[in-house]
Amino acid sequence: MVYRPWFSAPRAFGLVAVVLALALDQAHKFWMLHVFDIGLRQPIRLTPFLDLVLSWNFGVSYSLLSSQTGATRALLVAFQLSIVGCLGYWLWRAPRRLTAAALGLVVGGALGNVVDRLTRGAVADFFFFHTALPVGPLANYVFNVADAAIFLGVVLLLLESFRTSATRPTPAAG
Incomplete structure (x- = not known):
């Protein structure tokens, strides 16, 4: 068995992703609520489809x-x-770095929303995605950095599953 330092193991990438997702989410929420004071300035149009x-x-x-x-x-x-x-x-048992990092994004995002629920009584959302077309549930969607981290983590897990299944040998027909 080859020794690898703990920080090169896949779980280290996952733990870094947890900390980054949680820290970015909480820093963004603090800034939007207490520095930028979005409650007094809203809505602010960023693009024709994002406020x-x-x-x-x-x-x-x-x-x-x-x-x-x-x-x-x-x-x-x-x-x-x-x-x-x-x-x-x-995450702790993830065999690959990408899997661990993706799970870390999901866990960090979920923890960011848990922190909100515990400290504020509700989750603060800031990004309002909207379209003029009735294109299903995403026609009007409000989200935050934690939700974006969760979404990105799930997308990475899906991509990783396709990559993993593409490298598996197919069983011989018999």
Whole structure:
């Protein structure tokens, strides 16, 4: 067995991704809420399809399970942390750096939203993506840096799965 320092192992890339996603998300939220004060300036048009806004999400994606009660918030936090635990276990055992980094982005993003829910009572979203066409659920979508990290992590996991399946030998016909 070849010795590798801990920082070259795939899990190190995953842990760095967790820290980066969580730190960027929380720094962006702090800046938008307390320095830029988006609540007083919104909406700010960035492009014809993207605005800066302040939107509080008391539920999960698309405000599903939206509630402002402490019991619902505790249930959502417990659910999110259980998923983070499962993904963290997968990250720790990930065989490749890209897999670990992708899982780290998902875990870091999820933790960023958990921190919001625990400290602010809801998740702060700032980017409002909208189109004039009724193109499904993304026609009007509000998200934050944590959500973007989760999305990027999932896309990387999908790409990694295609790459992995392409390198597997096909079984011989018999």
